[in-house]
Amino acid sequence: MKQANLLATILLSSCLFVVGCAASASQIRAAMDPWKGRHVDALLMKWGTPTTVYETPSGEYQIYTWTYQGPTQVVASQVPSINMAFASATASFCRFDWTTDKHGTIVDYRWAGQCVIK
Numbered sequence: 612m613k614q615a616n617l618l619a620t621i622l623l624s625s626c627l628f629v630v631g632c633a634a635s636a637s638q639i640r641a642a643m644d645p646w647k648g649r650h651v652d653a654l655l656m657k658w659g660t661p662t663t664v665y666e667t668p669s670g671e672y673q674i675y676t677w678t679y680q681g682p683t684q685v686v687a688s689q690v691p692s693i694n695m696a697f698a699s700a701t702a703s704f705c706r707f708d709w710t711t712d713k714h715g716t717i718v719d720y721r722w723a724g725q726c727v728i729k
Contacts, residue, residue: 633703633725642728643707643720651675651715672718675709681725 634642646654654675655661661675681703689696705726710719 634728638728639722639726643722646709646717646720649717651709651711651717654709654717671713673711673713673715675711677707679705679726681705 651673658677662678663676665674665676667673683700683702685698685700687696687698703725705722705724707722707726708720709717712718
């Protein structure tokens with residue numbers, strides 16, 4: 612019974628950690644919207660080197676991508692009565708894509724994952 616309580620506590624703590632750190636969509640928009648219309652150089656100075664840069668085939672746009680992976684959380688438990696053990700692992704992930712026009716002006720952005728705004 613103690614192992615079950617410990618496992619439940621670990622799982623709940625992990626869930627609260629992940630949910631507590633991720634920003635809401637409105638928080639992300641509030642932080643990202645002011646970048647629209649600015650030159651990408653300002654973003655590069657603030658965020659550093661992007662993970663990738665992609666130019667569209669037409670040459671009209673470039674997409675700057677930053678990806679982040681947080682710590683991996685591993686939860687394991689053992690059930691001695693059936694001689695088995697179970698484990699699961701989760702990792703937080705965030706991706707930001709910034710789209711610029713051919714002059715380097717930020718025109719759009721999008722994100723995916725559990726993003727944190729600093």
